[in-house]
Amino acid sequence: MLNDPAKSVSPRPFLKWAGGKSQLIGQYIPFFPQEFNTYYEPFLGGGAVFFHLLPPAAVLSDINPELINVYCCVRDDVESLIELLALHQEKHDKDYYYWMRSQNYQTSLEKAARLIYLNKTCFNGLYRENSQGKFNVPMGKYKNPQICQPDLLRSVSEVLRSSKIQVSGFTEVLRWAKKDDFVYFDPPYYPISTTSNFTAYSRFAFTEVEQVKLKDVFVELTSKGVKVMLSNSDCEFIRELYRDFPSDEILATRAINSHGSKRGKIKELLVMNY
Known part of the structure; x- marks a missing residue:
């Protein structure tokens, strides 16, 4: 009753998650690196990018x-x-x-x-x-x-079997990622208004200080030859932080806002070091 053996279901995100990237994958595809070794996703959430790439080796983590x-x-x-x-x-x-x-x-x-x-x-x-x-x-x-x-x-269970899954903060990726690995960062976004100031999906707040620390990790990974992609708010603060790296605008749908009239299309920023 619960399972139809004839039915084939492709792995995809099994959790709904604020800021999930399932609807944006089509816009991300042109920017993924063509080749990489181990894949790292330190802000796992719903894991939409992982389930799209289905890399043979991955380290998935979240705080x-x-x-x-x-x-x-x-x-x-x-x-x-x-x-x-x-x-x-x-x-x-x-x-x-x-x-x-x-x-x-x-x-x-x-x-x-x-x-x-x-x-x-x-x-x-x-x-x-x-x-x-x-x-x-x-x-x-x-x-x-x-x-x-x-x-x-x-x-999902099948594709996760080749992955290492661990509780850790985003800075831990510096200990593991090597040249030609690929890291995708999807942090809590920098708030672009008082009504979008929602940066704590857990009791661990993600402050402006954390955003700066994340940029420093981005820079250090770059110096090690690691391929890095990051998504965040399209705003002056984030653009200034990553001004030395190529970026592109992504059009996303905002689903969570305290005012229904302010839900809708909004620009996000995709930053890369390659």
Whole structure:
């Protein structure tokens, strides 16, 4: 019932994620390097670029331990995870959502299933934590949320098996990336207005200081011969930071804003060192 063996599902992002790049991949394709060795994605999120490139060797990381736990569980024990998600699918309603949101599970699989469940049923698929690290997004208005997607999860599990997945900050890439590797940075974007000042998808804020530190990492990787691509807001601050590198404008759709009238097309910046 949960799985149709005749059905082939290509691996793709299985989480909805604020700032996810699935809709932008078509615009990114001309800018990806033609050849590289190991692929690194230090701000993993939904992993849209990874799932497009499907590199034979990858190091996927994020500072959010809950997110990394989900990827590890999908890779290492996808069948047990599917069983838990099927139970959540059966029980889902408003009361169950808020009960699940309040839970503090101890096992890796239970934590992973909880995050996927909340991600598929919360408002806009937005991952947000308060200062205590507790998920605090209200329930979304979905008629039939796809909480359990066995075929997709199995295909994702297959392609993740050749990847190293770890909790780490973006500066850690300096320890591992070598000449002719490829690093893609997709940090929380620099806010271009007070209403877009949303830089903390977790309790770890990404400040202006962090943006400058990221630029320094970009420069150091460049000096090592690593190929680097970065996406960020198209604004004076980011353009000035990366003024020594080629860049291109990307037209994106803004889905998260406190004012509905301000959601829509917006320019983003794609920066490269090659």
